[in-house]
Amino acid sequence: MLHCPHCRQNSFTVWQKLRFGSRNPITCKKCAEKSFVSIKYSWLLYLMIAGIFLPSVGVSNYLDSPWPMVMALPAVVWLIQWYMTRVPLEALMKEGS
Ligand SMILES: [Zn+2]
Numbered sequence: 001m002l003h004c005p006h007c008r009q010n011s012f013t014v015w016q017k018l019r020f021g022s023r024n025p026i027t028c029k030k031c032a033e034k035s036f037v038s039i040k041y042s043w044l045l046y047l048m049i050a051g052i053f054l055p056s057v058g059v060s061n062y063l064d065s066p067w068p069m070v071m072a073l074p075a076v077v078w079l080i081q082w083y084m085t086r087v088p089l090e091a092l093m094k095e096g097s
Contacts, residue, residue: 002014002085003089004033012089033092035091037087044083
């Protein structure tokens with residue numbers, strides 16, 4: 001789901017989507033139209049991050065070692081990437097049209 005909703009071309013990267021929320025639309029390189037990342041499902045992402053991170057913090061505390069928390073970080077990064085490649089972009093219509 002890295003396709004532009006205007007021209008349907010694959011013109012965005014995961015990290016672009018991450019940086020640009022609904023307040024900071026992304027401009028498509030191919031057609032110059034603006035789009036933004038749908039935030040409808042962002043609670044799901046936060047829930048999954050918490051689901052990975054909170055238990056690892058608990059295990060870190062229990063073992064008195066930072067490693068479970070450190071190991072959770074790549075999982076969180078992977079999860080964000082996974083989410084961002086799937087969440088749809090929404091077309092931002094020009095004002096007045
Ligand atoms: Zn486009």
